[in-house]
């Protein structure tokens with residue numbers, strides 16, 4: 001029988017807790033009993049894979065999904081997805097979703113009185129390439145108010161969903177923008193105890209990917225769990 | 235990307251519909267949850283390169299599903315009962331589906347499993363044996379009386395009947 005090469009467990013401080021009372025929605029939704037440690041089996045070290053055939057090549061450009069141009073500041077968000085050992089995670093699905101430039105989601109439960117943009121849906125996906133690279137063209141999302149506490153505003157963010165190579169590497173997270181004045185006040189951003197881990201969620205402004213007269217570039221690299229041992233080459 | 239019917243043309247195995255609710259600590263429905271599932275095919279083979287068992291793959295069955303809850307917190311999906319896959323000691327695990335739960339208020343996903351009520355192999359499954367007996371029930375999808383092929387399995391996020399959740403790393 002083939003040996004199972006398990007995934008390393010993250011440092012607890014580098015990941016959010018389930019219960020973070022200043023984030024009100026976590027209070028009734030966080031589990032109250034301790035989680036049971038699950039050794040990784042074949043069920044966890046395998047996971048869904050997505051081929052080019054399942055991908056809409058236009059889905060990586062969120063500014064070209066309608067007949068007109070969306071309002072707002074055009075940006076390019078790009079980076080690499082790697083494991084902790086620096087191995088690129090290739091041909092891996094990344095999905096993003098975000099508010100429009102006014103801070104409004106195209107979602108029936110979003111009641112914010114900012115305008116919808118008929119030229120912006122706010123969701124996209126792509127596969128990483130052989131070096132683990134990805135690139136989205138989109139618009140800079142607006143900040144939006146939410147009901148967590150009095151005068152609560154989310155810093156501008158883009159939701160990221162990653163599969164990586166296995167069920168054990170599945171991650172949903174949020175990317176933030178450098179210098180956002182709302183970051184110190186956001187209970188979701190601040191739920192991760194380790195400051196370095198938290199700051200890795202802030203993208204970097206990047207001249208290299210900035211296109212003259214077109215769009216500002218932001219870099220966002222994503223690190224998923226590494227393996228406990230080097231997998232055998234086939 | 236909703237994907238709530240995993241069964242394609244020619245997929246082998248016993249077809250099952252699994253339905254239930256996602257409920258919070260007050261028993262209120264969670265209408266914004268997403269259930270993601272991953273499972274082997276009816277032979278117990280995962281569509282993934284690290285499954286090197288000598289068992290058939292089926293092009294019509296990827297083993298992946300994504301199901302959002304509706305306004306009443308309910309979800310439903312159609313799949314086949316997976317075959318047994320190996321555990322870590324050269325034995326087999328009881329047939330199961332691995333599950334991620336996402337929702338507003340969950341700062342990271344919750345990981346759980348669905349097992350099947352009519353399975354003698356549950357008694358010796360090493361993962362079920364990690365769980366105190368009184369809580370194992372939360373991991374087992376139960377037959378709905380009078381409806382063949384339909385199973386009920388719920389996700390209780392918090393409280394005395396809380397679903398068993400696993401620490402899977404990320």
Ligand SMILES: [Fe+2]
Pocket residue numbers: 099157159
């Ligand atoms: Fe958001």
